[in-house]
Amino acid sequence: MSAILLKPHYQQRLWGGERLKQFGFDFNDPSIGEAWTASALEKGSSAVASGPYVGLSLRELYQQYPELFQIKADVFPLLIKWIDANDDLSIQVHPDDSLAEQLENESYGKNECWYILDAPANATLIYGHSYATSEDFNKALETGDLEHGLIRKSIHAGDFFYVPAGTVHALTKGVCVLEIQQSSDTTYRLYDYERLDVTTGRPRELHVERGILASFVPHLGYSEPIRQLDHFRTRLTKNPFFFVEKWHVTAKEKISTDTFRLLSVVQGTLIIDEMEVPTGGTLLLPANESFLIEGEAICLVTGVPSDEKQAVRIGIDLGGTNTRIAAVSLKGEVLKQLTFNTQPQLPFEEALQSIETAIHQFNVEFDIRHVGIVAPGPLDLKQGMFLTPPNLPNWHHQKIVEPLTQRLGFSVTLENDANAAALAEAKFGAGKGFDAVFYVTVSTGIGGGYVYKHQIIRGANGSAGEIGNMIIRSNGPVHPVLNRGSLESLASGTALMSRASEKGYTNVPSLLSDDEYRHHFVEELASALANIIHTVDPDVIVLGGGVMMSASLFWNELQQAVSNKMYPHASGKTRLCLTQLSGDAGVIGAAFVEA
Numbered sequence: 001m002s003a004i005l006l007k008p009h010y011q012q013r014l015w016g017g018e019r020l021k022q023f024g025f026d027f028n029d030p031s032i033g034e035a036w037t038a039s040a041l042e043k044g045s046s047a048v049a050s051g052p053y054v055g056l057s058l059r060e061l062y063q064q065y066p067e068l069f070q071i072k073a074d075v076f077p078l079l080i081k082w083i084d085a086n087d088d089l090s091i092q093v094h095p096d097d098s099l100a101e102q103l104e105n106e107s108y109g110k111n112e113c114w115y116i117l118d119a120p121a122n123a124t125l126i127y128g129h130s131y132a133t134s135e136d137f138n139k140a141l142e143t144g145d146l147e148h149g150l151i152r153k154s155i156h157a158g159d160f161f162y163v164p165a166g167t168v169h170a171l172t173k174g175v176c177v178l179e180i181q182q183s184s185d186t187t188y189r190l191y192d193y194e195r196l197d198v199t200t201g202r203p204r205e206l207h208v209e210r211g212i213l214a215s216f217v218p219h220l221g222y223s224e225p226i227r228q229l230d231h232f233r234t235r236l237t238k239n240p241f242f243f244v245e246k247w248h249v250t251a252k253e254k255i256s257t258d259t260f261r262l263l264s265v266v267q268g269t270l271i272i273d274e275m276e277v278p279t280g281g282t283l284l285l286p287a288n289e290s291f292l293i294e295g296e297a298i299c300l301v302t303g304v305p306s307d308e309k310q311a312v313r314i315g316i317d318l319g320g321t322n323t324r325i326a327a328v329s330l331k332g333e334v335l336k337q338l339t340f341n342t343q344p345q346l347p348f349e350e351a352l353q354s355i356e357t358a359i360h361q362f363n364v365e366f367d368i369r370h371v372g373i374v375a376p377g378p379l380d381l382k383q384g385m386f387l388t389p390p391n392l393p394n395w396h397h398q399k400i401v402e403p404l405t406q407r408l409g410f411s412v413t414l415e416n417d418a419n420a421a422a423l424a425e426a427k428f429g430a431g432k433g434f435d436a437v438f439y440v441t442v443s444t445g446i447g448g449g450y451v452y453k454h455q456i457i458r459g460a461n462g463s464a465g466e467i468g469n470m471i472i473r474s475n476g477p478v479h480p481v482l483n484r485g486s487l488e489s490l491a492s493g494t495a496l497m498s499r500a501s502e503k504g505y506t507n508v509p510s511l512l513s514d515d516e517y518r519h520h521f522v523e524e525l526a527s528a529l530a531n532i533i534h535t536v537d538p539d540v541i542v543l544g545g546g547v548m549m550s551a552s553l554f555w556n557e558l559q560q561a562v563s564n565k566m567y568p569h570a571s572g573k574t575r576l577c578l579t580q581l582s583g584d585a586g587v588i589g590a591a592f593v594e595a
């Protein structure tokens with residue numbers, strides 16, 4: 001069976017225009033907003049345009065010839081739209097599967113993604129909001145003030161965004177996108193700029209009540225690494241509803257399908273088994289077939305993933321500013337990450353609720369084996385609670401493990417953030433292959449952790465590795481919480497920033513470019529590292545944290561200074577390395593802390 005070309009169904013929209021013609025579409029209406037190139041929706045199905053089934057709609061093809069698709073779904077699951085936003089679209093949100101069933105009696109929610117085809121210079125789109133509580137979000141909706149709290153992201157042609165159901169979003173004037181999504185046309189409009197629909201003379205309907213039920217509050221930021229599959233294919237997303245790959249075709253390639261694929265040519269011309277498909281074309285590639293493709297083209301290819309759930313461990317890194325929740329594979333790779341603003345001024349219940357929402361998302365997709373949380377110290381690890389973390393003043397003595405276990409129904413572990421990062425580096429990062437790994441983070445504060453044979457060494461009271469409080473210069477600067485002249489009072493990002501502003505520098509890298517101040521910093525940090533080596537004799541010390549982003553300014557000097565402070569026989573034996581996991585060490589480590 002050859003590839004089947006599909007013919008679009010066009011949708012006129014108040015914000016539509018004529019720019020889809022640029023991508024090869026052919027229509028007369030001056031306000032076409034959407035070309036549905038693969039749709040089996042009742043209100044507008046695309047049609048078969050080549051091969052033996054010409055004349056059938058995609059909807060009929062799916063019903064009559066399921067063998068072409070080889071998936072188990074009563075209703076065709078995907079929808080592909082090309083969108084011309086000739087004006088701003090409404091600010092909106094979509095339901096997930098369970099809400100769509102509950103409120104609309106529909107088979108699918110509307111998780112979707114955008115590939116940016118064209119965008120004006122300096123364009124942004126709306127992706128998320130900064131309202132911390134439902135009360136603030138609802139008030140903004142009531143007063144028509146929603147726009148002020150929306151997050152705008154800059155975009156360029158070729159960018160890709162996955163938009164999970166629940167994300168408040170809007171496309172903006174001038175943007176053209178290819179939208180791949182679940183087969184649903186349910187949009188809850190939250191705000192429509194108080195404009196009139198010229199066809200009715202009235203404003204369009206809003207769906208605020210249902211929109212509130214569907215929206216994430218606070219906003220959950222989403223990230224998923226792009227994966228290179230082979231020399232011409234990259235995977236942009238794989239989620240429970242669809243996967244999307246970008247194929248850059250420049251030579252002859254043989255491809256084959258298991259279940260069906262939908263392929264859209266977004267740039268250039270693709271030749272598939274001698275059929276020429278220009279930009280704008282969408283093909284159905286039937287299941288269990290092989291095809292020869294060639295030409296010079298960029299194609300987006302989508303299909304439905306198998307039902308099998310990948311085993312993961314969940315790591316939560318609760319910080320003073322952001323909380324990051326990651327699904328981590330058993331090999332230590334971050335597969336997905338959701339982030340929200342921690343808002344430590346609010347009751348702790350709010351943070352627990354957001355963690356629960358995020359883990360619910362992961363539970364739909366993955367087989368969760370464990371949940372680990374890391375937080376800034378000091379912590380009471382035995383009781384599973386915060387003690388008095390300086391960045392979380394409202395949550396002192398708050399229990400974490402017990403309420404989280406109750407809400408989630410999974411076993412939960414708690415660990416200090418630097419200990420967890422040490423574990424991650426030892427298992428999967430710069431310390432991999434060594435027995436004794438010490439990790440030091442030089443960031444807003446300074447922390448450390450020691451891992452021996454993949455076990456975190458916590459000490460008698462759980463505070464081993466708290467090197468921020470190590471005294472380096474007893475007559476040094478006073479610290480609000482820690483010892484006078486402690487490492488943190490001298491060499492943390494905070495200490496360097498205040499020294500920078502005293503000396504007229506605007507940032508840490510400029511301070512560290514000054515020979516005199518760099519020398520002080522290097523000597524102080526090297527003293528601490530030499531003390532660590534003399535105490536526990538690690539194979540390797542891994543350094544991470546924001547200040548280490550400037551390591552190229554002082555790395556050689558630091559190595560030399562540490563070496564100078566060692567016993568001659570030990571000098572140069574302990575390796576110093578930079579983190580290999582950088583920002584991910586906390587969540588990866590959290591995921592692998594054992595109960």
Ligand SMILES: O=P(O)(O)OC[C@H]1O[C@@H](O)[C@@H](O)[C@@H](O)[C@@H]1O
Pocket residue numbers: 013015081088089090091092112170171179187189
């Ligand atoms: O509510 P309006 O402004 O017409 O926008 C509706 C459109 O929004 C886009 O972001 C997508 O979700 C489209 O699938 C949807 O048709």
